[in-house]
Amino acid sequence: MIASESVIFAIQAGIKLGNKINRVLIDSSRERPLVLPLGDLFANVQEIDAFNYFHLDNPELVDPGGPYHGFSDAELVKAYRTILSIREEVGDIEGIGKTAEEIVMNLHRFEQVKAEFGSKPAVQRILGVVVEIGIDYFVANPDRLEGDSDGKKILAAFIKELDEIEFSEATPKTLISDVMLASLRTLNKNATLIDDDKRTTALIAGITQSLIGDYEELTSPSARDQRGELIRRIATSVIKGGAGAFNENIELFLRDDPQAKALVSSTLSQVISGLESKADLFSNESVELIYKSALTAVGEHPDLFTSNELLQDLIGNTVKALSVGNPRTVFGSETLSAIVQSGIQAVAENVDVLIDPEDPQNELLANIVRSVAHGLSNTLAGGGTVRDLLSKKQRADMMRIVFNEVAKSPEHLLAGIDDDARRSTLAQVIGSVARALGEDPGKLVTGEGFLELLKITLNTAVFNADKLLKLDSQSVGTNIVFKVLQQISTAVLEHSDPRQLVSRSVFLMIVEKALPVVSSNLDGILEGGDQQIKAVISKVLDLANDTLDNRVNGANLPDLAEAFLKRVLRGELNLNEDGATLNAATEILNAA
Amino acid sequence: MKTISKIHQSSMWIICLLTLSVFSGCETLDYRAVQAQFEVAAQADNNLSPSVFTEGSVFTDPGYQPVLDQLTDEFIAGLDSDLRANAWLLRGISEWRSMELTDALESANRGLESNPQEGSRDHVLLELLPALLFDSEIAIEVRNLNNGLSLDAYAQVKTKYESAFAKVEDAMDAFGPGTPASTQFYVHYHRWRMLQNWQQIIVDLDANGQQRAAQMREAASIFESATLDDEAEKAMLAIPPSQPLRQLIDAKKSS
Numbered sequence A: 001m002i003a004s005e006s007v008i009f010a011i012q013a014g015i016k017l018g019n020k021i022n023r024v025l026i027d028s029s030r031e032r033p034l035v036l037p038l039g040d041l042f043a044n045v046q047e048i049d050a051f052n053y054f055h056l057d058n059p060e061l062v063d064p065g066g067p068y069h070g071f072s073d074a075e076l077v078k079a080y081r082t083i084l085s086i087r088e089e090v091g092d093i094e095g096i097g098k099t100a101e102e103i104v105m106n107l108h109r110f111e112q113v114k115a116e117f118g119s120k121p122a123v124q125r126i127l128g129v130v131v132e133i134g135i136d137y138f139v140a141n142p143d144r145l146e147g148d149s150d151g152k153k154i155l156a157a158f159i160k161e162l163d164e165i166e167f168s169e170a171t172p173k174t175l176i177s178d179v180m181l182a183s184l185r186t187l188n189k190n191a192t193l194i195d196d197d198k199r200t201t202a203l204i205a206g207i208t209q210s211l212i213g214d215y216e217e218l219t220s221p222s223a224r225d226q227r228g229e230l231i232r233r234i235a236t237s238v239i240k241g242g243a244g245a246f247n248e249n250i251e252l253f254l255r256d257d258p259q260a261k262a263l264v265s266s267t268l269s270q271v272i273s274g275l276e277s278k279a280d281l282f283s284n285e286s287v288e289l290i291y292k293s294a295l296t297a298v299g300e301h302p303d304l305f306t307s308n309e310l311l312q313d314l315i316g317n318t319v320k321a322l323s324v325g326n327p328r329t330v331f332g333s334e335t336l337s338a339i340v341q342s343g344i345q346a347v348a349e350n351v352d353v354l355i356d357p358e359d360p361q362n363e364l365l366a367n368i369v370r371s372v373a374h375g376l377s378n379t380l381a382g383g384g385t386v387r388d389l390l391s392k393k394q395r396a397d398m399m400r401i402v403f404n405e406v407a408k409s410p411e412h413l414l415a416g417i418d419d420d421a422r423r424s425t426l427a428q429v430i431g432s433v434a435r436a437l438g439e440d441p442g443k444l445v446t447g448e449g450f451l452e453l454l455k456i457t458l459n460t461a462v463f464n465a466d467k468l469l470k471l472d473s474q475s476v477g478t479n480i481v482f483k484v485l486q487q488i489s490t491a492v493l494e495h496s497d498p499r500q501l502v503s504r505s506v507f508l509m510i511v512e513k514a515l516p517v518v519s520s521n522l523d524g525i526l527e528g529g530d531q532q533i534k535a536v537i538s539k540v541l542d543l544a545n546d547t548l549d550n551r552v553n554g555a556n557l558p559d560l561a562e563a564f565l566k567r568v569l570r571g572e573l574n575l576n577e578d579g580a581t582l583n584a585a586t587e588i589l590n591a592a
Numbered sequence B: 001m002k003t004i005s006k007i008h009q010s011s012m013w014i015i016c017l018l019t020l021s022v023f024s025g026c027e028t029l030d031y032r033a034v035q036a037q038f039e040v041a042a043q044a045d046n047n048l049s050p051s052v053f054t055e056g057s058v059f060t061d062p063g064y065q066p067v068l069d070q071l072t073d074e075f076i077a078g079l080d081s082d083l084r085a086n087a088w089l090l091r092g093i094s095e096w097r098s099m100e101l102t103d104a105l106e107s108a109n110r111g112l113e114s115n116p117q118e119g120s121r122d123h124v125l126l127e128l129l130p131a132l133l134f135d136s137e138i139a140i141e142v143r144n145l146n147n148g149l150s151l152d153a154y155a156q157v158k159t160k161y162e163s164a165f166a167k168v169e170d171a172m173d174a175f176g177p178g179t180p181a182s183t184q185f186y187v188h189y190h191r192w193r194m195l196q197n198w199q200q201i202i203v204d205l206d207a208n209g210q211q212r213a214a215q216m217r218e219a220a221s222i223f224e225s226a227t228l229d230d231e232a233e234k235a236m237l238a239i240p241p242s243q244p245l246r247q248l249i250d251a252k253k254s255s
Helices: A004-030 A045-057 A073-090 A096-116 A121-140 A150-162 A173-187 A197-217 A221-248 A260-281 A284-300 A302-306 A310-323 A325-331 A333-349 A364-376 A392-408 A425-436 A447-461 A480-494 A504-519 A522-528 A532-545 A557-569 A578-591 B002-024 B026-047 B065-070 B073-077 B081-097 B101-113 B121-143 B151-173 B181-203 B209-222 B228-237 B244-254
Strands: none
Touching (some): A045 B228, A173 A197, A173 A221, A197 A260, A260 A310, A284 A302, A284 A310, A284 A333, A325 A333, A325 A364, A333 A364, A364 A425, A447 A504, A504 A532, A532 A557, A557 A578, B026 B081, B065 B081, B151 B209, B181 B228, B209 B228
């Protein structure tokens, strides 16, 4: 029999147990982790971010005038993504968001600037090209675009000038590139110039105007093509030349000079016009030097050179002269650029002397070239091979010497040049020297020696041209200077000179001393006959190789010859009297 | 014989006790089944597109009906009192997701009346649920429009959102030492979500940029933030980056 207490206990226990288990179950159910729904996100988060970015945080970007004014919400989302990309590209540092906005605002301003040229799509394109080139350059040279850098100044000057040029849609990108990059690369090294904004601007603006502006004015495709090639080649050189002129002539193109740009531009235009016909013969270095000299000349005498095309003519006519006839034969095409350069340099350094403002001779340099060429031609120089003696450099140096000598005494050396170049003083002197050296001038002079001889002769002739030269005849044979040189040459060549005292340098010393003596004792020449000089030199050589071989050497032989020449030409010494001759020589040597 | 009989009797008593205990927890076991069903529905709900404007919208039935069929008034009344709040919560959420918004509000109220443990998940979420309902109600209204709201019509929406965020505030006030971190993160997530929805409505207003910007600032006046976006940022930052809900937000921002 089951006890009632047991049943009741069992029931109570069961209830307690059940309650306990149930409580555990309930608690675990109540606290059971649940997956909960995330709900609905109707928003386009990026669209909201874009809206807040533009309308709340940066309203200037969407306000009237801002780069994103008038954009739809969808377009703003795209723009926002772009700005996020810019931020990512620039770097995620504090405050960089502003930099991204600055970039956008500046790009927008740039687009507005371009848009201002709405009717000039060519200009818009050029601006784009400038940016493109600038990016390439400054990516490679990032330090040159920082702060108030030289690069920025140069670029600013270049861009400013572009505003003044009427571009065509056919303007090649490379043209802009070459001028712009030449400016950036070259002027970077000119710290003094760059520090002066106005002079930098004048230089770059003037050169850009000339190079690109003149290009734009050409109408034929072939002319444009040719000019484009030239610009590509010389852009750096002209900028270097211009910078050189500015740097070496601080007083030129003063910073407030409103004419500066125009002078720089017109000078370059004239230079290019002058040399263009033979542009391929002009090295970059010679273009640089020509422009530098030309700019210096123009800077010092602006009125003289800008009221006409004198510079262009000087260069152009010289180029022409060197390209045909005797000059072409004598000088060849290889020396053309160097000759033009030295000519312009001489003009630049001696404008007051060489250029008459009332009657500027635009054939001046050309006439000089022709005169020299005539002087060396067969007509005047005879069958000798003086030309062959001279290297290309020496031929160019010869012209430099001639230009400088002409600059010292233009009235004398240029006399007769306009009438007949062959009868000019210059041609006659050079011809006299060349012909006097005979068939084999190499026995007497080297190339350098010839140039020295030329200089000596010019220096002497210039002081007594009317006596030493006969300009009424083309033939140099009638010139006293020719006779003197010829007699000295013959004496030296015909004498055996066993001691070999008369080297090429001694020969030059003899001439250098003899010419002035002759020039100041012409009666002796005229009365004593043609061969006196030869006789004197021969006699001196006899003494040097015989009786006075212990007293005379290569160093004092020219002095002895000079002294003998003086006495003989003055009638103070008779060469036929051996005793008197010996005594005179001894006396001269003792007095030295 | 007597021994065998005693053993037999003991076994019988044990079996009776166990049977009694089992029968007394049946409702709880049934409720656990409902909970499991709810989880399946919620999982399916979360796997659908969250945007009302794309296909597969949650406005299609994600599968909460079986839960609702189970969680009748009678069933909930039959549950242990400690389970009723949870049950009302599940019912309220199921009604919310099934767009039975009025019923869901009533469920929330009844859930709170069933005295959930203070600071518990169920307490906090029952406080939050009305806010979620207001947000969905607004979404339905806006969805029916072809264009953005006019500024006049928006005024009512603004008032509703202000009420909704007052409820969110109530939910946050219910946080206590015992409130699970996951629950708090869940509240902050919905805060962020609702702020995004509110901002979208403003962005879509039929007004110019300056007017809409002004509304953005004006809307934030109920918070201690300058703009709704600033407030949304705060909600996002309240969830640690390692948390899945935060990672979800980050993914939404960068997509």
